[in-house]
Amino acid sequence: MRIRWTKTLLLLAPATALAAILFVYPVFGVLTLTVHDGTSFTAEPVRQIYASQLAIIVLQRTFVTAATVTLICLVMGYPMAYFMAGLTPRRRVMATYLILLPFWISILIRTYTWIILLGREGILNKTLSSLGLTGEPIQLLYTPVAVHVGMVQILLPIVVLTCLTSILDVERDLVKAARSLGATPRQAFWKVVFPLSVSGAATGGIICFILCLGFYVTPTLLGGRTSILIANLIDLQVHKTLKWDLAAVMASALLLATFACLLIYWGLTRKRSEFATGGLAR
Amino acid sequence: MTKMTRRAFGVGAGATAASLAAGAPAFAQETTIVVNGSGGALATMITKIFEEPFTKETGIKVKPTAPVSLPKLKAMVESGNVEWDLTELNGDDVVTATKAGWLMPIDYAIIDPDNKLPPIAKQPTAMVRASYSTVMAFRTDKFGKGKAPQSWADFWDVKAFPGPRSLENSPKGNLEFALLADGVSPDKLYPIDVERAFKKLDQLKKHIPVWWTNGAQHVQLLIDGEVSMTSCWNGRITPLKNEGKPVDITFKGGALMLSYLGIPKGARHPKEAMRFMKFRMDPAASAAFVKQVPYPGFVPGMMELLDPAFAATLPTSPENAAVQFEFNSAWWADNIDAVTTRWNEWLLI
Numbered sequence: 001m002r003i004r005w006t007k008t009l010l011l012l013a014p015a016t017a018l019a020a021i022l023f024v025y026p027v028f029g030v031l032t033l034t035v036h037d038g039t040s041f042t043a044e045p046v047r048q049i050y051a052s053q054l055a056i057i058v059l060q061r062t063f064v065t066a067a068t069v070t071l072i073c074l075v076m077g078y079p080m081a082y083f084m085a086g087l088t089p090r091r092r093v094m095a096t097y098l099i100l101l102p103f104w105i106s107i108l109i110r111t112y113t114w115i116i117l118l119g120r121e122g123i124l125n126k127t128l129s130s131l132g133l134t135g136e137p138i139q140l141l142y143t144p145v146a147v148h149v150g151m152v153q154i155l156l157p158i159v160v161l162t163c164l165t166s167i168l169d170v171e172r173d174l175v176k177a178a179r180s181l182g183a184t185p186r187q188a189f190w191k192v193v194f195p196l197s198v199s200g201a202a203t204g205g206i207i208c209f210i211l212c213l214g215f216y217v218t219p220t221l222l223g224g225r226t227s228i229l230i231a232n233l234i235d236l237q238v239h240k241t242l243k244w245d246l247a248a249v250m251a252s253a254l255l256l257a258t259f260a261c262l263l264i265y266w267g268l269t270r271k272r273s274e275f276a277t278g279g280l281a282r
Numbered sequence: 283m284t285k286m287t288r289r290a291f292g293v294g295a296g297a298t299a300a301s302l303a304a305g306a307p308a309f310a311q312e313t314t315i316v317v318n319g320s321g322g323a324l325a326t327m328i329t330k331i332f333e334e335p336f337t338k339e340t341g342i343k344v345k346p347t348a349p350v351s352l353p354k355l356k357a358m359v360e361s362g363n364v365e366w367d368l369t370e371l372n373g374d375d376v377v378t379a380t381k382a383g384w385l386m387p388i389d390y391a392i393i394d395p396d397n398k399l400p401p402i403a404k405q406p407t408a409m410v411r412a413s414y415s416t417v418m419a420f421r422t423d424k425f426g427k428g429k430a431p432q433s434w435a436d437f438w439d440v441k442a443f444p445g446p447r448s449l450e451n452s453p454k455g456n457l458e459f460a461l462l463a464d465g466v467s468p469d470k471l472y473p474i475d476v477e478r479a480f481k482k483l484d485q486l487k488k489h490i491p492v493w494w495t496n497g498a499q500h501v502q503l504l505i506d507g508e509v510s511m512t513s514c515w516n517g518r519i520t521p522l523k524n525e526g527k528p529v530d531i532t533f534k535g536g537a538l539m540l541s542y543l544g545i546p547k548g549a550r551h552p553k554e555a556m557r558f559m560k561f562r563m564d565p566a567a568s569a570a571f572v573k574q575v576p577y578p579g580f581v582p583g584m585m586e587l588l589d590p591a592f593a594a595t596l597p598t599s600p601e602n603a604a605v606q607f608e609f610n611s612a613w614w615a616d617n618i619d620a621v622t623t624r625w626n627e628w629l630l631i
Contacts, residue, residue: 054631119508122506142491142492224492226631240452241619242353
């Protein structure tokens with residue numbers, strides 16, 4: 001027993017040390033900066049953030065954007081994963097490669113591509129106007145629409161793959177059993193496959209949601225003035241205005257809000273048996 | 283196969299070690315100064331025209347870094363780990379950094395022993411490196427034949443000059459442009475009537491889909507047709523115009539700005555850095571530089587080395603200087619905090 005504990009500790013030590021030095025310590029520094037100005041404790045940065053509505057509005061916008069993008073990703077990703085689960089293993093591997101292909105291209109390049117596609121003189125607007133559908137070019141680039149499109153494109157593969165894993169985990173025999181007991185294919189899906197795979201979808205959704213909260217490149221390149229997210233605002237305070245205390249308050253607020261969301265998610269799902277494994281393989 | 287690879291690796295590693303040994307410094311006294319600039323094509327030019335000849339002449343090596351960043355300077359000086367020996371700075375950065383005590387006083391006895399530099403170039407903690415203008419750029423093919431915007435009032439006139447526009451995502455310069463568009467005379471701009479400027483900017487806000495944040499972006503917006511007009515840095519458009527792209531600039535109402543070189547407090551090689559600053563004021567090298575990058579500065583004796591037709595296109599030529607206003611860094615350094623807060627709230631909500 002003791003040997004097993006020592007082993008566990010030894011195995012965990014490198015990762016823990018790395019996380020402590022590179023993650024916990026800096027995060028602690030940021031948290032300190034929000035309430036301590038180097039000599040004494042102060043509530044000034046928090047007061048300033050509260051007095052100016054900017055940070056609060058942008059934080060709200062960030063969470064709304066993250067929720068919308070996650071919803072779009074789930075609605076598009078789950079059916080795609082379901083379709084892939086029905087393929088022969090060989091074809092499924094091919095499909096997985098196709099899904100993973102965009103990961104080989106940097107986010108920057110993928111985002112720049114949307115500039116070419118959505119611009120006023122871009123491919124989409126050129127096509128629309130040559131078909132005679134629009135007179136004036138439509139302003140798509142530098143709008144929230146462009147930001148959503150860019151974010152969904154980047155995050156969709158992650159959602160598809162987490163959904164796929166959990167759908168594949170569902171015993172095919174259970175579906176057969178349901179069918180043999182008289183369930184229609186639709187009933188078999190909604191009563192068997194969906195409840196057993198929903199936790200995986202939810203995990204994919206949570207990962208997607210949290211990644212959204214920290215998005216920086218996409219809103220910078222594709223967004224207009226009213227589509228910047230909290231990461232952009234933090235960057236602005238660090239690099240332009242040099243108000244690191246305000247940046248620290250915003251970062252801490254983001255951290256707290258993220259934890260709050262996770263807590264709510266946990267509270268909603270902890271009593272439900274389909275979420276017992278947290279979407280990880282049974 | 284594995285064996286082959288291993289042997290090949292061994293040979294390669296041996297060669298690398300040998301070359302490292304050969305490349306080891308021959309003199310114990312050799313110094314390298316770290317000079318921070320804005321990077322990109324500009325840095326390549328600076329390396330070729332200033333840094334390499336400087337190393338040849340003095341034996342002091344120069345390591346260029348980028349980008350120009352006030353937060354980095356702050357972090358370096360405050361942590362005591364000063365990596366740069368010299369850095370580029372813009373006008374209000376100089377004021378802010380000097381107030382905060384991040385810059386070292388400059389000894390002009392080293393840089394300008396014959397006292398040839400004009401006083402405007404010699405600030406106590408920074409020396410003028412270059413002058414550039416933020417001016418109006420526009421597409422020549424969007425407004426009909428012979429029609430081109432000639433003032434900030436035209437920039438604001440969305441009926442006569444339709445199409446989206448872009449401005450920098452910063453109040454600096456934009457408040458001045460708004461006031462000029464509103465009819466304020468260039469000599470009455472400072473102190474800025476912030477209220478009036480924002481009111482004027484309100485009128486144009488919905489015609490600006492995108493607010494640029496760097497020099498590459500405003501060029502891209504104009505070339506891609508995302509906007510028909512934008513504020514821009516004068517040096518970026520001329521090469522495109524020469525390539526035959528339908529773009530042009532006007533110096534009318536432009537903001538004449540200065541860029542500086544300063545030495546961070548706690549820099550390891552301030553003496554060598556000042557020798558390099560002296561070298562940057564060499565008329566022949568500066569003339570060669572300005573032919574590539576039209577940001578002249580006040581190098582004594584340089585203008586005489588340039589073709590008069592070319593000199594006339596520079597932001598500091600008498601004709602161009604006359605139609606611009608001098609950007610007031612001191613006013614901005616005093617007001618930047620309050621105005622930036624207001625700007626961000628105005629822009630981002």
